[in-house]
Amino acid sequence: MTALRERRVGDEVLFYARKRFVAKARILGLLHNRPLAKEIWGVDENQKTWEHMMALGDVVEFDVSAEPILEGLSIPVPLRSLTLVHAEERRRFLHLATSPSQPERTAPSTGTRGPGDQAALVRDDLFRALASLKTHIKGQRPSRHKPITLLWAIGRLTRGEERMVEWETFKAEVAPLLKEFGHPDSRVTPEYPFWHLRSSGLWSVEGVVGQGATPTPSQLASSRARAGLGKDAAAILRRSLSRAEAIGLLCSTYFADADRDRLLERVGLAGYTSASGEIPTGGSGTVKRRRVTSSQPDRDxxxxxxxxxxxxxxxxxxxxxxxxxxxxxxxxxxxxxxxxxxxxxxxxxxxxxxxxxxxxxxxxxxxxxxxxxxxxxxxxxxxxxxxxxxxxxxxxxxxxxxxxxxxxxx
Ligand SMILES: [Zn+2]
Structure with a gap:
């Protein structure tokens, strides 16, 4: 059921039969429709049908032995149910499928992770955490406080600034962002992401005793608390590809209906709004383009x-x-x-x-x-x-x- 729930349009589906992968296809649409499923496939002896339906396209047939791939992904053989494979694992799977000699392995992710940097964080974990931030939901919309704060922290990282920031500085920099890019009905409470981002496994807080309720701003100020990206998360996000992917993922996951260009500009990541790194700035009629830096190399x-x-x-x-x-x-x-x-x-x-x-x-x-x-x-x-x-x-x-x-x- 988890795998069913987490499918997305655009995901790739592999077809498995007799210990072989025999085709792949792309999910074009998802629907949950019991009457339609009954009409098409009928019901089994328990009156159940296949009501979680996928519309598939781009079907490509091939034939590869599934066992080495499933073993590489630590999935029990034979495959008996729907299994969701993360995009990064999928890349490793493709690697296995094309050159079976040297399967690439990364450190397995360890179970629970407390606040801070206690367990090694791998790239997969980072993206999984970014895509599933626990956000406070008010009305229909999840709060944007955490993703805004993460973008702000990535901006600092990009400029080579200190990873850990004292509460007063954090408040001065993050509160205006929360006010501008949070939902209008969402209160500006920078202490919330400062403290609760720890649950993502990507964030460290120092100088505060206790793990429970959100400390008050005055407690944070008097204890001179500091917070910032965890060491492992920062190390991954210093790599240019991971950083580009993280920024892209945060924007598409949490800011679909926000002014992303403006947000990225405000956190110092304006170059990430385009592939060229140039920012088109609006003008009346003519589009003026300005360079992010004055030292863009000349193209050949x-x-x-x-x-x-x-x-x-x-x-x-x-x-x-x-x-x-x-x-x-x-x-x-x-x-x-x-x-x-x-x-x-x-x-x-x-x-x-x-x-x-x-x-x-x-x-x-x-x-x-x-x-x-x-x-x-x-x-x-x-x-x-x-x-x-x-x-x-x-x-x-x-x-x-x-x-x-x-x-x-x-
Ligand atoms: Zn064209």
Missing amino acids: QRLVEHIKMMYKHECQVCGSRVETRYSHYSEAAHIRGIGKPHDGPDELSNLLCLCPNHHVEFDRLAIYIDEDWSVRRNSTGDVAFELRRHADHVIDEEHLRYHRGLCGRV
Whole structure:
């Protein structure tokens, strides 16, 4: 039931039969409909049917032995029920499927974790924790205090500032963010995330005795309490890919209907609102673009021309070609921006040839490219196009993964 509940549109489903994986497909829709299920499949001897239904697409058939993969994932063989595999584990599974010689293992996650840094936190745990923050629910909407605070902490980390922050500083910096980006009916209580983020396993608090009720602001002030990201979480989030993925995940999970661009700008993470790291700022009619830093490296014009010629100015997403009076027009787009904060390389493997519309959509994270080269719309996960690839154009999949991270597709 847990696996059923945690399925998401866009997830991949593997089909298992006779100890082999025989096909994969993508979840396009989820529904719970008992009458429909009865109509299609009838009922078993206990009058039960298969009412948790999935609409699947992108079916690809193949045939691989399941046992080494299931063993690698510590899933009992044979497989008898629905098993949910985290995206990161899935990557390891793919690794197992393609080169069975050296299965990659990371430290197993240990059971319960107390406040602070007592147990080693691995990357999977971090993303699981970020995606399932326990938030106080008021009315229909979960409070945004914790995710706002985490973004603020990641902003500090990115600027190389102190991990642990004293309560007075925390309050001065976080309270205005809670006021601006929390729900209008949610009270501004910075002591709440300061204290309760510990339950996520990603957060440390020092200087306060006791684990129970939220200390009052005056208690926090008099004890000179300090809080910040846990050591392990900070270590993972210092890596650029993990950081991009964490920011993307927090934004897509908790701020779907908020002004994310403004929020990221306020916590010093403005560059993460686009793949290029450049922030389009609104103007009346004309869009002025300003650079995040003044030291963005200049791109290699030969590579720009090369990629455009390779595709004859045809957009790799939609295939269209913008005509000009004497020639054609296209744009060379870096998958992972070459300036701050992304620091991608200026190489052909990090470039795409796009039409202006798809360049904007790609840069502003409205579309992303999946592992199977389908171009998906970020708002729905729907496949919009198949990425066109020239035989001589080797695209580095790590850059696409980074871009997906920015899109919140971890
Ligand atoms: Zn296009």
